[in-house]
Amino acid sequence: MKVLVADDHAIVRKGLKQILLDEYPFGEIEECANAEELLQKANNGKWDVIISDISMPGRSGLEALHQIRLSHPRLPVLILSMHPEEQYAIRALKAGASGYCSKDLAHEELVNAVRRVLTGKKYITPTLAESLATQLEEEKQPEPYKRLSDREFDVFKLLSAGKSVSEIADNLSLSTTTISTYRARILVKMNFKTNADLIRYALENKLI
Amino acid sequence: MKVLVADDHAIVRKGLKQILLDEYPFGEIEECANAEELLQKANNGKWDVIISDISMPGRSGLEALHQIRLSHPRLPVLILSMHPEEQYAIRALKAGASGYCSKDLAHEELVNAVRRVLTGKKYITPTLAESLATQLEEEKQPEPYKRLSDREFDVFKLLSAGKSVSEIADNLSLSTTTISTYRARILVKMNFKTNADLIRYALENKLI
DNA sequence: TTGTTTTGTAGTATAAAGTCTACAATTACG
DNA sequence: CGTAATTGTAGACTTTATACTACAAAACAA
Numbered sequence: 001m002k003v004l005v006a007d008d009h010a011i012v013r014k015g016l017k018q019i020l021l022d023e024y025p026f027g028e029i030e031e032c033a034n035a036e037e038l039l040q041k042a043n044n045g046k047w048d049v050i051i052s053d054i055s056m057p058g059r060s061g062l063e064a065l066h067q068i069r070l071s072h073p074r075l076p077v078l079i080l081s082m083h084p085e086e087q088y089a090i091r092a093l094k095a096g097a098s099g100y101c102s103k104d105l106a107h108e109e110l111v112n113a114v115r116r117v118l119t120g121k122k123y124i125t126p127t128l129a130e131s132l133a134t135q136l137e138e139e140k141q142p143e144p145y146k147r148l149s150d151r152e153f154d155v156f157k158l159l160s161a162g163k164s165v166s167e168i169a170d171n172l173s174l175s176t177t178t179i180s181t182y183r184a185r186i187l188v189k190m191n192f193k194t195n196a197d198l199i200r201y202a203l204e205n206k207l208i
Numbered sequence: 209m210k211v212l213v214a215d216d217h218a219i220v221r222k223g224l225k226q227i228l229l230d231e232y233p234f235g236e237i238e239e240c241a242n243a244e245e246l247l248q249k250a251n252n253g254k255w256d257v258i259i260s261d262i263s264m265p266g267r268s269g270l271e272a273l274h275q276i277r278l279s280h281p282r283l284p285v286l287i288l289s290m291h292p293e294e295q296y297a298i299r300a301l302k303a304g305a306s307g308y309c310s311k312d313l314a315h316e317e318l319v320n321a322v323r324r325v326l327t328g329k330k331y332i333t334p335t336l337a338e339s340l341a342t343q344l345e346e347e348k349q350p351e352p353y354k355r356l357s358d359r360e361f362d363v364f365k366l367l368s369a370g371k372s373v374s375e376i377a378d379n380l381s382l383s384t385t386t387i388s389t390y391r392a393r394i395l396v397k398m399n400f401k402t403n404a405d406l407i408r409y410a411l412e413n414k415l416i
Numbered sequence: 417t418t419g420t421t422t423t424g425t426a427g428t429a430t431a432a433a434g435t436c437t438a439c440a441a442t443t444a445c446g
Numbered sequence: 447c448g449t450a451a452t453t454g455t456a457g458a459c460t461t462t463a464t465a466c467t468a469c470a471a472a473a474c475a476a
Contacts, residue, residue, distance in 0.1 A: 009311040011288075011318070015223025082217075103217040110219070149423055162404025165463060178425050180464055185423090196370025199407050357453060373433060386455050388434055393453090 001027035006038040006052040019107040035064040042068050054081040069096040076117040099123030155182040160202030209235035214246040214260040227315040243272040250276050262289040277304040284325035307331030363390040368410035
C-alpha cells in the first residue's frame with residue numbers, strides 16, 4: 001500500500017498519514033507540501049493512490065491533477081478540500097479526480113473513500129453527493145450562470161476573499177489588466193454588477 | 209501533559225494528536241469536534257493547555273475562548289487558524305489567547321508554540337509576527353468597533369450594500385472625496401482593511 | 417478537419433477610488 | 447467653562463480599477 005499525500009498544512013499531512021497507517025500498518029505513506037513536489041514524486045514512484053489537497057500555494061492541486069492525469073491515466077487521485085462545495089467538487093471531478101472528500105470527514109469515512117477509489121470507483125463526500133446530483137440534473141435545464149474557467153475561478157475566489165485586483169495580479173504573477181479582464185468576464189458570466197455581489201454570493205454559498 | 213484539542217476537521221485533530229504524542233509520548237490528548245464539546249471538556253478536566261481552531265461550527269472558537277478565560281484565567285489556549293491573517297490574530301489575542309498559529313506550521317514549530325505558551329509566554333506564528341508587531345507599534349489602530357457617527361453609519365450602510373463611492377456621493381449629495389474620507393474613518397474605527405471586510409461584517413450581523 | 421467560440425494574456429486611455437491635508441462646527445471632558 | 451477630540455466637509459494629488467481592444471492558443475462543434 002503506497003500512498004502519496006499532498007497538502008500544504010503539515011498538520012493535515014500528519015493526520016492523514018496517521019489515519020492511513022492505522023488502517024494499513026505496513027503502508028508506505030509519503031508527504032509533499034506543494035504541487036511541484038507532488039508532481040515530482042508522482043512521477044518517480046509507483047503509488048497505489050494519491051491524496052491531495054485542492055488548493056495549495058503555487059500551482060494548484062487541480063493543475064497538478066491535470067498533469068498527473070496525462071502521465072498516469074489510471075492512478076487514482078483523491079481530492080481533499082476544506083470546502084464541501086459543489087463548485088470545487090465539479091471542477092475536481094472534471095479534471096479527472098477519482099474522488100472528492102472534505103476535510104471534516106471522519107477517519108473511517110476517509111478510509112472508505114480510499115478503498116473505493118482503489119477499486120476504480122468514484123467517491124464523493126456524503127454531504128455533497130446529494131446536492132451534486134440535483135445540480136447535475138438541473139444542468140439540463142437552462143442555466144442562468146455560465147461556468148467559469150479554472151483561471152476565472154481562481155480570480156473569483158481571490159476577489160470574493162476581498163483581494164484587490166493588484167494583489168491578485170501579484171499573487172498569480174499576471175498583469176493587473178489581465179485580472180481586470182477576468183473580473184469583467186466573471187461579472188458577465190455570473191450576472192453580477194459589482195464585487196459586492198460577488199462577495200455576497202461567495203458568503204451566502206459558503207465559498208469562503 | 210494533558211492537552212485538549214478542538215477542531216471540526218477530524219484529520220486535523222488526528223494530526224495534532226500525533227504531533228503531540230510524538231513529543232510527549234505519555235501525554236493525554238483528548239479531542240473535541242466543536243465549541244460546545246470544548247467548553248464542556250474544558251470545565252471538567254485539568255488541562256495543561258488547550259489547542260483550538262478559531263472557526264468551528266456553532267459557537268466559534270473565539271467565543272469559547274472567551275468563556276474559558278472567565279472560568280480558567282491562567283489556562284493557556286493556543287489558537288490555530290487556516291488564515292495567517294492579522295484580523296483573526298488580533299481578535300484572538302484580544303480575546304485572551306496565549307498564541308496564534310497557522311495550520312501550515314511545521315510540526316517542530318507547533319511543539320515550540322506549545323512549549324512557549326506552557327511557560328506563560330505568548331506565541332505568534334512567524335509569518336504574522338512581523339507585520340503584527342509593526343501594526344501594534346504604530347498604535348494607529350484604536351479599539352475595534354468604535355461607535356460610528358450618524359453620517360458615517362449612513363455611508364457604512366450604503367457601502368455594505370455594495371454601493372460605490374460615487375453612487376453614495378450622488379445619493380447623499382456630497383463630494384466623492386467626502387465619502388472617501390468617511391469610508392477611511394469607518395475602516396479605521398472598525399478595524400477593517402477592505403470593503404469586503406465591511407460587507408462580510410454586515411452580512412454576518414444581518415445588517416443587510 | 418476546418419471554422420467558431422472560449423480562454424489566457426495584456427496594452428492604452430480613461431474613470432474611479434484612495435491618501436493626505438485642512439478647517440470650521442460641534443461635542444465631550446476635565 | 448475652556449480645551450481637546452470628533453465630525454462634516456472637501457481640494458490636490460497618487461494609485462487603482464475599468465472599458466475597450468487585441469491576439470494567439472486551446473477547446474469545441476460541424
